[in-house]
Amino acid sequence: MTITAPLAAAAPDSDPGRGRRLSVGPSLGLLPFLVFIGIFLVIPTVTVIVGAFQSEAGGFSLEKVRALGEETPLRALRESLVLSFTSALVGAVLGALLAYLVVTAPPTSILRRAVTSICGVLAQFGGVTLAFAWIATLGFSGLLTDLMADTFGTDPNGSSWLYELPGLILVYSYFQIPLMVIVFLPALEGLRPQWREAAVNLGATTRQYWLQVAFPLLRPAFLGSALLLFANAFAAYATAAALVSQGAPITPLLIRSALTSEIVLGQANFGFALALEMIVVVAIVMGLYAWLLRRTSRWLG
Amino acid sequence: MSVTQSSSHSAPSTVSPGLAVEMTALRRTYGTVNALDGLDLHLDPGEMVVLLGPSGCGKTTALRILAGLERQDAGTISVGGRDLTHVPANKRDMGMVFQAYSLFPHLTVLDNVAFGLKLRGRSRKDRRQRAGDMLDLVGLGEQKARYAHQLSGGQQQRVALARALAIEPAVLLLDEPLSALDAKVRVQLRDEIRRVQSDVGTTTLFVTHDQEEALAIADRVGVMNSGRLDQIAPPAELYSSPATRFVGEFVGLSNRIPAQVDGETAVVLDARLPVLPGSAAGAGLALVRPESVSVEPDEHGHATVVSVAFLGPVSRATLTLDDGTLVMAQLASAAAGGLVVGGRVRLRITPSPVLVVGA
Amino acid sequence: MIGAWVWRVSRWLLLLAFAAFFLLPLVALLDFSTTIPRTGERTGAAWQSLLEDPQMTQAIKTSLLLALFTVIGMVVLLVPTMIWVKLRVPRASRLVEFLCLLPLTIPALVVVVGIKNVYAWVTYLIGDSALTLTFIYVVLVLPYAYRSIDAALSSIDAGTLSEAARSLGAGWFTVITRVITPNIWPGVLGGAFISVALVLGEYTVSSLLNYETLPVVIVLLSKSDAPQSMAASLASILFAAALLVVLSFLDRRRRTTVRK
Known part of the structure; x- marks a missing residue:
């Protein structure tokens, strides 16, 4: 009865019976949303999880999950982790630096608006077009390729490393840095001037303020943002797919192979296991992210 | 030290x-x-x-x-x-x-x-x-x-x-x-x-x-x-004793009542009060605190009661002089009982020094 | 004093370095798309073909229609649900938030892997068309649209507004469509803009389900006509940029009107 009381109060002069009916009625309004999410998000996810533990015959089996430990998927996972870690690190450090350069400009300045808009495009639009932008820069007859070939006599056919892990790290940084700016800027903006002034008043030098106040305050937000970048890179597909058309050096591209050729490692539906692996990694990282975010929002909110 | x-x-x-x-x-x-x-x-x-x-x-x-x-x-x-x-x-x-x-x-x-x-x-x-x-x-x-x-x-x-x-x-x-x-x-x-x-x-x-x-x-x-x-x-x-008009008006409430300064004193509502240093000469406005104004019902008074607000131990009466000037008076709530909205009253001002400012 | 000067100079140098890093690839796109391979002459042919090549125009049309349908689907699904939760079922708000942000944890790639059975039914029921991607896209844009609308919804007192409307005789439908929605319009619009940008750039789902959206065609063409796909890439980046710049102005107007 205590639970229905607020609802009964919302409907004036209702008898108790009506109050009880109301507590179920409004929930029905959520049905379309829940059904839609159920069909297009939950069912596919459950399909992946169940499929990963199913044998070809349909019974329970650890065969596919165990196959994740074989050399090809393991190497792809390792490369994926290296790529995600490196691009998250580069993105977090440089992105935080850029965010600081921006936050020291007044909020209405053109610089600030331009940088946040550009970062919004590069971080969220992403994918294929960014890959092509770098191919046009460093690929065959690219702008920088030609320029460097003319000046330094480097290989005029372009940089083959662009299509391998170092290239992926470079191109990923191109959307990781802007993403960092977007997610880290609010934390920097939350740094109150009073804290600096209070520290200075109590005798802190600029260096002491940064080491003892600003860095400890920003640390959780920085780590949280870096984790978000990591998950973003790990789940990214389009850029790598556009850049690397053959072979599968990283997990997302191995999933592509599993989907398009149906049989990888002699296993039909191995894609389910790989997708499960991806869910697990991203879920762990996002869980940590949410935990850190809760902590900073208390400080910098 | x-x-x-x-x-x-x-x-x-x-x-x-x-x-x-x-x-x-x-x-x-x-x-x-x-x-x-x-x-x-x-x-x-x-x-x-x-x-x-x-x-x-x-x-x-x-x-x-x-x-x-x-x-x-x-x-x-x-x-x-x-x-x-x-x-x-x-x-x-x-x-x-x-x-x-x-x-x-x-x-x-x-x-x-x-x-x-x-x-x-x-x-x-x-x-x-x-x-x-x-x-x-x-x-x-x-x-x-x-x-x-x-x-x-x-x-x-x-x-x-x-x-x-x-x-x-x-x-x-x-x-x-x-x-x-x-x-x-x-x-x-x-x-x-x-x-x-x-x-x-x-x-x-x-x-x-x-x-x-x-x-x-x-x-x-x-x-x-x-x-x-x-x-x-x-x-x-x-x-x-506010030294300037700004201080008098910013600190506490003040009535502005027409006054005529004559040397060291000023005439405010028939009363002759000493003026504070810094006051204007000739005709001006005297800054008078509401608690310095006392009110008593009087058929032949020169002001009318507009409203009376009860504030607990004290009440605040708003009055109009016959020349249209609004005046606030603060008085003990017990004394305010005798005031009727629309009734005629006589005002008295406590004889403490006042600041007179230019009109 | 000298410290301040050093800081000013190094700040601008760093900003210039960032600008170079971010603008260089875009300039390279422009350069590549306006150059004839081998000879190095300038030409606008690649850009012209964006409007003439039937495969390209068809892809642009598909992507724009998808963006439109996704926005409609997002608004129809999300706006009434969020308002309803706020007004009538507040205890479900954590659940709805969780579900809306879930696509951040379940990558599009995973959804594609698991969606085969669902799509068999979709194509069976409403036919095989690229526009069926709308369903998945609505899911993909959910986190971004949710945040935008949620921010707008928490900035108004929806409860009081709806009580006022209902005391004046409005039904729930009227409350949602005529009272609350107009007040959270900037948030809905913001969500719509981001959705459009996301859909126009989406490659993962469409390529793996074999539908020819703009990004898919850009990749296909890169094998045969690289300058054209470079031109299309730059054009779509600029289009998305224009959308988000408009959004940032809308956002600024909203903030200034709120502050007053």
Whole structure:
């Protein structure tokens, strides 16, 4: 009865019976949303999880999950982790630096608006077009390729490393840095001037303020943002797919192979296991992210 | 130097004699705005001075320049005879309490208070001891291990006060420390600040726009108006003898009643009153407090009752003179019972000196 | 004083370095798309073909239609649900938030892997068309749209507004469509803009389900006509940029009107 009381109060002069009916009625309004999410998000996810533990015959089996430990998927996972870690690190450090350069400009300045808009495009639009932008820069007859070939006599056919892990790290940084700016800027903006002034008043030098106040305050937000970048890179597909058309050096591209050729490692539906692996990694990282975010929002909110 | 300020209390061992503060000819402009226009301000050792004024009058600028958080364009500052004019903020030894949200959110209450001591290289044991003492002083000894977000606004400001005092500052600065709190806490904390300040005896500059607050806690109140100090005086004197029209109108409520000045006296509503220095000559308006106006029903009076508002122990009557001037009178609620809206009344004015300003 | 000067100079140098890093690839796109391979002469042919090549125009049309349908689907699904939760079922708000942010944890790639059975039904029921991607896209844009609308919804007092409307005789439908929605319009618009940008750039789902959206065709063409796919890349980046710049102005107007 205590639970229905607020609802009964919302409907004036209702008898108790009506109050009880109301507590179920409004929930029905959520049905379309829940059904839609159920069909297009939950069912596919459950399909992946169940499929990963199913044998070809349909019974329970650890065969596919165990196959994740074989050399090809393991190497792809390792490369994926290296790529995600490196691009998250580069993105977090440089992105935080850029965010600081921006936050020291007044909020209405053109610089600030331009940088946040550009970062919004590069971080969220992403994918294929960014890959092509770098191919046009460093690929065959690219702008920088030609320029460097003319000046330094480097290989005029372009940089083959662009299509391998170092290239992926470079191109990923191109959307990781802007993403960092977007997610880290609010934390920097939350740094109150009073804290600096209070520290200075109590005798802190600029260096002491940064080491003892600003860095400890920003640390959780920085780590949280870096984790978000990591998950973003790990789940990214389009850029790598556009850049690397053959072979599968990283997990997302191995999933592509599993989907398009149906049989990888002699296993039909191995894609389910790989997708499960991806869910697990991203879920762990996002869980940590949410935990850190809760902590900073208390400080910098 | 005298320590009489704190003798009446059971003062802790932290009593410092207090230092004199001298601010001379301070100027500061922002673009075309004169935030400070040649401000001179002197604080006696151990004294609490409150700067009072509307927003934009320059009071906060004055405080921040004294703290070193802002630069003056011209003028000098010295504390205890030491010239601080070009000393950076972190070398000035000023304890400051901000409007709100100035506690470091990543540190516990105890670590916040110990922060300045740590910067001064005091030992860990020493810091904890001193910080604990300061928290006891502001009545938060039990909250040492908490974080800022676990405290109420009033408690946060107490911690900020303890933090500012922990470093035994040369001067204590308070920048509208109560403005973000609700009314009840505000009154309570303001008395608390006054008690702690007289306990430790630190010279204090307090900035506020709330006149009641200023009159309640200050040794002297300085009223600021467009970058200058209009008057600085003990609260009672400021209230009874305003030096300028601005002070008279900003501090407390004032009626403006037509008056005729004649030498040292003025005629206001048939009464002859002494005038304060700085009054205008000839015809003008006398600034008269509502409590200086008494009212009695009289068929042949020269005013009419417009309304009577009951405020508890006192009531406030609004009246019109026959020339149309509105006058407010404050009287005991018992006396207000005899007033009828629309009734004729006679006004009398207490024969204390008044300020007469140009019409 | 010298410290401040050093900081100013190094700040601008760093900003210039960032600008170079971010603008260089875009300039390279422009250069590549306006150059004839081998000879190095300038030409606008690649850009012209964006409007003439039937495969390209068809792809642009598909992507724009998808963006439109996704926005409609997002608004129809999300706006009434969020308002309803706020007004009538507040205890479900954590659940709805969790579900809306779930696509951040379940990557599009995973959804594609598991969606085969669902799509068999979709194509069976409403036919095989690229526009069926709308369903998945609505899910993909959910987190971004949710945040935008949620921010707008928390900035107004929806409860009081709806009580006022209902006391004046409005039904729930009227409350949602005529009272609350107009007040959270900037948030809905913001969500719509981001959705459009996301859909126009989406490659993962469409390529793996073999539908020819703009990004898919850009990749296909890169094998045969690289300058054209470079031109299309740059054009779509600029289009998305224009959308988000408009959004930032809308956002600024909203903030200034709120502050007053």
